[in-house]
Amino acid sequence: MEGRxxxxxxxxxxxxxxxxxxxxxxxxxxxxxxxxxxHPPIHQCPNGHxxxxxxxxxxxxxxxxxxxxxxxxxxLALEKVxxxxxxxxKYRYLGxxxxxxYHTRIRHEENCKYRGYNCPxxxxxxxxxxxxxxxxxxxxxDHNVDMHEGSTFNHxxxxxxxxxxxIATWMLTIFNCFGYQFCLHFEAFHLGMAPVYMAFLRFxxxxxxxxxxxxxxxxxxxxxxxxxxxxxxxIRDGHKTVRDSxxxxxxxxxxxxxxxxxxxxxxKLKVAGRIWREQx
Numbered sequence: 001m002e003g004r005x006x007x008x009x010x011x012x013x014x015x016x017x018x019x020x021x022x023x024x025x026x027x028x029x030x031x032x033x034x035x036x037x038x039h040p041p042i043h044q045c046p047n048g049h050x051x052x053x054x055x056x057x058x059x060x061x062x063x064x065x066x067x068x069x070x071x072x073x074x075x076l077a078l079e080k081v082x083x084x085x086x087x088x089x090k091y092r093y094l095g096x097x098x099x100x101x102y103h104t105r106i107r108h109e110e111n112c113k114y115r116g117y118n119c120p121x122x123x124x125x126x127x128x129x130x131x132x133x134x135x136x137x138x139x140x141x142d143h144n145v146d147m148h149e150g151s152t153f154n155h156x157x158x159x160x161x162x163x164x165x166x167i168a169t170w171m172l173t174i175f176n177c178f179g180y181q182f183c184l185h186f187e188a189f190h191l192g193m194a195p196v197y198m199a200f201l202r203f204x205x206x207x208x209x210x211x212x213x214x215x216x217x218x219x220x221x222x223x224x225x226x227x228x229x230x231x232x233x234x235i236r237d238g239h240k241t242v243r244d245s246x247x248x249x250x251x252x253x254x255x256x257x258x259x260x261x262x263x264x265x266x267x268k269l270k271v272a273g274r275i276w277r278e279q280x
Contacts, residue, residue: 029082031055033064039082039102044075091115094131113206120183120202121145122169122239132204136181139174151177151275157186157197159267162253166195178213178277180205182232185239186271188253191246197256199271200248202239203232210234215275217249221259226251232275 029037033055044050045063051070061070087105089096089112096114109115116129121143128138139145157170168188175182181204188197199217203210210232218227228249233242242248249271257264 025081025085026087029078029085033059037082037087038078039106040079042075042079042082043070044073044078045070046073048075050075050078089114117204117235118238119143120204120235120239121172122185122187123171132181135204136174139172143172146171146173148173148175149177150175153184153273155184155186155271155273157267157269157271161265162188162257162267163265166190174204175275177275180209180213182213182215182275183235184271184273185243185248187239187243189243191250195253197251197253197269198243198246198248199228199251200230200242201232201273201275202235202237202242204235207234207236212278213275214278215273218272219249219251219256219259219269221261224259226255 026037031038031052032049033051036052038050038052041053042050043053043056045066045068047063047066047068049063049065049068051059051064055064056070059070062068063070083102086099086101089098089100089105090109091112091114094114094116096112098108100108116131117135119126119128119135119138121139123143126143128135128142130138140147153173153175155173159165159168165188167190170186173184175184183202183204184199185202186197186199188195190196199219201215201217203213213232214229215232216227216229218225220226226249230247233247251259251269256267256269260266260268262268
């Protein structure tokens with residue numbers, strides 16, 4: 001296209017692999033504060049220095065270059081440039097090779113399959129993100145989670161005074177099998193007015209990989225059993241999202257104490273489980 005050889009213009013709404021936009025234009029669009037690529041609205045001071053809208057609120061309305069008052073002057077020309085070029089996904093360093101027109105790049109990044117995963121630990125709020133190998137190392141080092149090998153398990157949950165526990169989260173357990181990691185969760189909460197326990201499995205990976213597996217969970221005692229079979233949810237879904245959707249084995253407190261035996265004053269619940277790969 002004549003007169004625009006220095007820019008690559010938008011031609012579609014999707015990403016294109018392996019392309020790169022002009023480095024000089026990238027430098028022009030680089031915010032002097034956060035060094036990220038600016039997108040509309042782009043503000044400028046009276047001397048023409050530009051800044052992104054996020055950083056504008058952080059610098060007390062003072063230009064970081066010349067200290068002039070920023071006001072509300074928009075750099076419309078640069079905004080048009082930003083809208084016309086294609087930019088790499090910000091998760092390129094994690095493996096995404098797609099290039100997107102400005103206006104679709106942000107939407108892509110919100111769901112990019114290469115974006116980092118949130119830490120699956122549920123005992124406390126943890127804001128660490130990263131790829132799966134990083135999170136496995138993080139769970140071992142920082143949360144001291146139990147790591148087990150194999151696709152079958154028997155896990156025991158004990159609580160001396162379960163009637164005093166209305167909301168609780170037991171220690172996360174990680175199972176390594178089939179070359180992947182699975183998180184076993186066990187929680188106490190209220191379903192309506194009823195105190196219940198819930199066990200469920202999450203897959204450390206994306207939804208497409210998670211759908212290739214199934215699992216079963218079983219609790220029992222006194223000649224009775226409860227069994228659940230389902231598909232592990234990806235850790236893209238937070239543990240509260242999975243819990244609140246009731247996608248797992250739910251046991252009322254009375255039944256849990258019945259399975260625990262004795263005088264029903266102590267929770268001693270054994271959860272047996274199995275993970276398997278579905279035939280394609």
